[in-house]
Amino acid sequence: MLLVCTWPDFGWWLPRIFWIIAGLLVFILPTPFLTPGETVFEWGILKASKEGLDTSLLIFSRGLAISTLALALIGSSTIYDLVRGANGLGLPSKICSIFWLGFRHLDLLSHEFKRMRVALRARGYKINSSLGSYKTIARLSANMLVRALDRSEHVGLAIKARGFHGVFNSLDTPKTTWREFGFFFAMLIIPSSLLALDFWLGN
Amino acid sequence: MINPIINIQELSHAYADGTKSIHHINLQINPGESIAIIGPNGAGKTSLFLCIAGLVSFRASTFNISGINALEGNNKALLPSKAALLFQDSDDQLFCPTVEEDIAFGPINQGLSKAEVKQRVEIALEEVGLIEKRNKVPHQLSGGEKRRVALAGLLAMNPDILLLDEPSQFLDHRSRRSLINILNENSHTKLIATHDFEMALETCTRAILLDQGKILADGPVKTILADESLLKNHGMEVPYSLKPHI
Numbered sequence: 045m046l047l048v049c050t051w052p053d054f055g056w057w058l059p060r061i062f063w064i065i066a067g068l069l070v071f072i073l074p075t076p077f078l079t080p081g082e083t084v085f086e087w088g089i090l091k092a093s094k095e096g097l098d099t100s101l102l103i104f105s106r107g108l109a110i111s112t113l114a115l116a117l118i119g120s121s122t123i124y125d126l127v128r129g130a131n132g133l134g135l136p137s138k139i140c141s142i143f144w145l146g147f148r149h150l151d152l153l154s155h156e157f158k159r160m161r162v163a164l165r166a167r168g169y170k171i172n173s174s175l176g177s178y179k180t181i182a183r184l185s186a187n188m189l190v191r192a193l194d195r196s197e198h199v200g201l202a203i204k205a206r207g208f209h210g211v212f213n214s215l216d217t218p219k220t221t222w223r224e225f226g227f228f229f230a231m232l233i234i235p236s237s238l239l240a241l242d243f244w245l246g247n
Numbered sequence: 248m249i250n251p252i253i254n255i256q257e258l259s260h261a262y263a264d265g266t267k268s269i270h271h272i273n274l275q276i277n278p279g280e281s282i283a284i285i286g287p288n289g290a291g292k293t294s295l296f297l298c299i300a301g302l303v304s305f306r307a308s309t310f311n312i313s314g315i316n317a318l319e320g321n322n323k324a325l326l327p328s329k330a331a332l333l334f335q336d337s338d339d340q341l342f343c344p345t346v347e348e349d350i351a352f353g354p355i356n357q358g359l360s361k362a363e364v365k366q367r368v369e370i371a372l373e374e375v376g377l378i379e380k381r382n383k384v385p386h387q388l389s390g391g392e393k394r395r396v397a398l399a400g401l402l403a404m405n406p407d408i409l410l411l412d413e414p415s416q417f418l419d420h421r422s423r424r425s426l427i428n429i430l431n432e433n434s435h436t437k438l439i440a441t442h443d444f445e446m447a448l449e450t451c452t453r454a455i456l457l458d459q460g461k462i463l464a465d466g467p468v469k470t471i472l473a474d475e476s477l478l479k480n481h482g483m484e485v486p487y488s489l490k491p492h493i
Contacts, residue, residue, distance in 0.1 A: 124344035148342045151386060198339040201302050205332045206400065207356035 057115050064111040068104055075100040123147050145199070153192055160184055252278040252407060252436050253299065253330075256309035260294050260460075268294035269305070270460040276436060278407070283447035283468055284440040286457035287482040292440035293335070295457065296410040299438070301326025313407040328357060330408040331401035335416060337393035341385035346377065346396050349385050353404035364403075371399040375429055391422020398429065408436045415443045444472050444486035456481065 076084075079096030086092070121129070124144060131140040164180070171177055253276040260269040268291045276282060284292050298305045299312060301323040310317040313329040331353075334340045343349035350371050354364040372378045375395040380388065385396055394414065401409060414430075415423045423446065430437065430450045441447050447454060447468055454471040456464035458481045464471055471477070473489045 122344060124348075145342060148386075152338060195339065198334065198336065199342065201297065202332075202334055202340040203342070204302055205300050205327045205334075206353035206404065207327050208352075209356065213355045 057119055060115055061112070064108065064115075068107045071107075072100045072104050075103065149192070149196065149199070152195060153188065156191055157188060160187065249277050251275045251311075252280075252313050254309055254311040255299075255307060258295075258298060258305060258307040258310065260291075260298050260303060260305040268460050269298065272460070272462055274455075274462070276438070278436055279434060280453060281430075281437040281451045282439065283444075283451040283454040284438055284457055285442070285444070285447065285454055285471070285483065290457045290481075291460040292457055293412055294460075296332055296412055296438070296440060299326070299408070300330050300332040300410055302332070328404060329406055330410055331404050331406035332410040333394075333397055333401055333412060333414055335413045337390070337397045338386065340397040340400065341393060344384060345381070346383050346385055346388075346399075347372075347381040349396060350399045350403045353400055357404060367403040367405065368399075371403040374402055374433070375399040376425070389422070390417050391419060391425065394418060394422065394426060395429070398426075402433075406435070408438065409433070411437060411439045411441075413441055413443075414439060415441065415446050442483075444483075445488060448472060448486065448488060 076092035076096030076099075077087075077090045079093050079099055081093035081095035083091045084094050084097060117126070127140045127144045127147075130143075131137060164184070169177075169180060171181075253274060255272065255274040258269055258272040258274070259267065261267045272295065284295065286292055294303070297303045301312075301317060307318065312326055315322050315325050315329060317323045317326055341349050343352055347368055350368045351364050354367045359367070368381075372381055375398055377392065377395055377399065380392060380396075385393060388396065398411075398414075411430075414426055418426060423443075427446055427449050430439075437450070439447065439451060451468045454464075454466065454468040455462055456471060456477065463481070464474070464477055469489070472486055475485050478485055
């Protein structure tokens, strides 16, 4: 599904999958050695159990399934589309507006942070563990907060200046395409088939 | 006799901490006029614009903007549709995911139908020459393009008055020229707060000098901007093109 959603941009998700797997390894690797049960193999004083290996496999497959689903969602939509989708599914407009403006604001703040960092470097600042360095970081953070407040006031005025009254409307109305229908039926058929198979094999 | 599009008497404004930014200003502007608002930093130019756009609280004995008496009932809320404000920093003004969506933001809030909104967006994009950028992300555009998108956002609201706060600030020569051309082709009533006196000479017929919240001079732009002692007294200089050359 991830392949279909991000096709042909594999470069986008491959490094992300790598980091997700690296994160999961923290849980997967020690679990067989920490779970008591029937010993499968020994490595020095460490004994790996069959129950532990099963649990590791379960954590890995579930973790990977959840992460790839999230990646498919993020990789195939813009943040704005996600917010609008959430709004369409019933998330209150105010929360959607806060989320979207917050995201936009973070982008502006990161640009400002980069500018300030360059300005600090231009004046010979090098980060270290001295009290002076911490003071500089504190001042920088305070400055960022003040600027953020200032900017949010300006953005608030700009929104009011364009007649905003609390609800984010959009120019285009989203329309359901054949891909959404396909995805919906695939999601309906695949799990039901798996359940049916499980039931049939169980009997 | 022409009815002024802006008729303000005894306008005063103060910030939340009590600092007064505008003191008893009287202002009359006729439809179609293009006026440069000049003055040093902190003179009250932006505050005046925020008042005219109905975005801050103020006191006045008369406050008529494009036929609306803002002192009556809830009329102040109607002012943003009549007097559209271009902010100093375009990043404050652009927050939608695409150029098209951003320009449509104002007209949608005005309650127009989608067909009307799309038509307005089309006209505004054409007016600022950004048709090909309609699907771009606004904050990834150049400074000049951002300014033009912000201006298109105002034009799409079809206001009677344009309030432009330092429109040429941070623009390169080409973007500045493009903005001047757009402004000269536009027939709206325009108030342009600027330190760019050469641009004021090209786009405005009248100039108002504001300092410490008071109007100190009002007249033809060439007369005001050529008055060396007046400008010097308020920390400004005669533009190069008006200086006598040997």
